Amino acid sequence: MPSIATIGRASTDGDPWPPPIPPDASEEERLARLEREREAQKVSDGIDRAISIEKEQRKKQNGVKLLLLGQAESGKSTVLKNFQLRFAPKTFQAEAELWRPIIHLNLVRSVNFILDLLSSERPSSPPPSTSLSSEPDNLRRIQFSLRPLKQVEDSLTKRISGSLFLPVVSGDELKEFPRYHPAKASEVSVRSGSGWMGFMKLRRPADSSPGRSAQDKTEDEQNRRILEACVDDIQALWRAKEVQYRLAEREISLVHQPGFFLEDVERISKQSYVPTSQDILRARVKTIGPEEHRIPMDTGVFPPGPEGKHWIIYDVGGSRSQRAKWAQFFDDSTSPFAFGPRHAFNQVLAEDATVNRLADSFKLWKMICSNKLLASVDLILFLNKTDILESNLDSGVQFRKYVPNYKERPNDAKHVSRYLLDVFTAMHNQSTPKKRKVHTHLTCAIVSSLLVQEVILVKTLAQTNIL
Ligand SMILES: Nc1nc2c(ncn2[C@@H]2O[C@H](COP(=O)(O)OP(=O)(O)OP(=O)(O)O)[C@@H](O)[C@H]2O)c(=O)[nH]1
Numbered sequence: 001m002p003s004i005a006t007i008g009r010a011s012t013d014g015d016p017w018p019p020p021i022p023p024d025a026s027e028e029e030r031l032a033r034l035e036r037e038r039e040a041q042k043v044s045d046g047i048d049r050a051i052s053i054e055k056e057q058r059k060k061q062n063g064v065k066l067l068l069l070g071q072a073e074s075g076k077s078t079v080l081k082n083f084q085l086r087f088a089p090k091t092f093q094a095e096a097e098l099w100r101p102i103i104h105l106n107l108v109r110s111v112n113f114i115l116d117l118l119s120s121e122r123p124s125s126p127p128p129s130t131s132l133s134s135e136p137d138n139l140r141r142i143q144f145s146l147r148p149l150k151q152v153e154d155s156l157t158k159r160i161s162g163s164l165f166l167p168v169v170s171g172d173e174l175k176e177f178p179r180y181h182p183a184k185a186s187e188v189s190v191r192s193g194s195g196w197m198g199f200m201k202l203r204r205p206a207d208s209s210p211g212r213s214a215q216d217k218t219e220d221e222q223n224r225r226i227l228e229a230c231v232d233d234i235q236a237l238w239r240a241k242e243v244q245y246r247l248a249e250r251e252i253s254l255v256h257q258p259g260f261f262l263e264d265v266e267r268i269s270k271q272s273y274v275p276t277s278q279d280i281l282r283a284r285v286k287t288i289g290p291e292e293h294r295i296p297m298d299t300g301v302f303p304p305g306p307e308g309k310h311w312i313i314y315d316v317g318g319s320r321s322q323r324a325k326w327a328q329f330f331d332d333s334t335s336p337f338a339f340g341p342r343h344a345f346n347q348v349l350a351e352d353a354t355v356n357r358l359a360d361s362f363k364l365w366k367m368i369c370s371n372k373l374l375a376s377v378d379l380i381l382f383l384n385k386t387d388i389l390e391s392n393l394d395s396g397v398q399f400r401k402y403v404p405n406y407k408e409r410p411n412d413a414k415h416v417s418r419y420l421l422d423v424f425t426a427m428h429n430q431s432t433p434k435k436r437k438v439h440t441h442l443t444c445a446i447v448s449s450l451l452v453q454e455v456i457l458v459k460t461l462a463q464t465n466i467l
């Protein structure tokens with residue numbers, strides 16, 4: 001006899017359960033039988049509900065598990081920083097100083113990128129407004145005087161990545177970190193999160209522990225002195241018309257590149273500089289993960305939960321060689337956050353220049369939606385980088401040129417966002433194995449305003465029953 005919970009389903013030996021009502025049963029027997037089945041069904045549904053509530057509660061007691069998924073540079077680690085800023089502000093502030101070398105590395109890579117660009121090729125024609133000016137001579141002097149920044153870049157990369165501490169990086173991963181990429185400047189090829197942070201803690205400049213060598217300290221001071229001495233020339237380089245001309249000629253928008261700090265050079269090169277929260281959110285470190293981060297939920301934002309409750313956030317690397325590592329986190333106790341780079345419709349992948357980033361992002365989304373291991377969890381989709389999308393469209397870039405199906409709709413952020421939300425939702429509905437909710441949000445992860453936190457933490461998580 002099957003248990004009551006299986007009434008109405010197939011029995012274990014393959015025969016249908018309950019068995020059909022015998023054809024010779026009287027009307028009275030038939031009605032009584034139907035009534036018994038209805039009652040049994042009610043009990044069965046009640047048991048299913050209780051099991052699912054218990055499962056939810058068990059999930060919550062262990063902490064809330066979030067999985068950040070999306071292509072490289074889509075903003076996963078930045079949202080993680082937002083969580084840290086919101087829920088563990090003291091730790092976040094205490095670690096601010098660790099971000100200074102990363103921010104300096106972002107800056108010197110931008111400078112070295114421009115220097116490489118200037119020396120890599122001659123422009124197709126000289127910039128019209130500078131041909132009669134004295135700028136070319138001055139630019140040559142600046143190029144010469146900024147040469148020590150190559151050593152600063154090498155030294156910072158070595159300090160941050162700590163070659164001894166780095167896991168073996170595969171050939172494919174190394175290929176993703178070219179020193180000079182035609183459309184990129186600020187990628188930092190180091191381990192993210194706890195990897196580099198743990199290492200930097202050991203070598204902290206203010207730290208007088210025996211782990212920190214005198215050589216590190218000297219090198220750190222020397223790098224900062226060089227940077228401070230270069231401030232005027234870096235500013236002059238960035239303002240030079242020829243530089244702007246060469247960047248425009250190759251359609252390179254450094255301002256929109258991750259880890260862009262050229263406008264902040266004076267402030268961030270001061271000896272007394274300590275990174276602000278905003279600087280940290282803007283800093284770029286590529287994740288070679290996956291990494292588990294535990295953030296205590298102790299800030300009283302939500303009603304107190306069980307003692308020792310944590311956010312457990314899995315931050316993964318989004319570049320192609322990293323994606324095979326995602327599957328180990330796919331299960332129904334983890335809430336996946338997927339990131340769609342809305343701004344990237346006119347960009348290609350850093351790791352494969354033949355692949356449009358928006359097309360890649362659609363493919364990833366379909367893979368997440370159709371995954372059977374995630375079929376029972378609601379999905380949260382962030383269409384991130386609203387600011388870059390707006391600035392791209394405002395500068396006249398035509399969305400329909402890259403997405404012909406967009407046709408004659410208006411070329412503004414509101415309509416493009418609506419269109420993308422519709423496409424992502426339709427793709428989900430076509431590929432999901434089960435009916436479930438998708439919570440979509442337009443976000444700008446570098447803004448840690450209350451609004452963003454409200455959206456991310458309160459509305460979304462509460463709607464998905466995570467909290
Ligand atoms: N302008 C702008 N920049 C953003 C936004 N969100 C993230 N960024 C920046 O984009 C860069 C990349 O973000 P990350 O969070 O490192 O990207 P990721 O998805 O973790 O990338 P991988 O670790 O390579 O997988 C960082 O420099 C961020 O500061 C946004 O909404 N607007």
Ligand SMILES: [Mg+2]
Nearest residue numbers: 076077286287
């Ligand atoms: Mg990351």
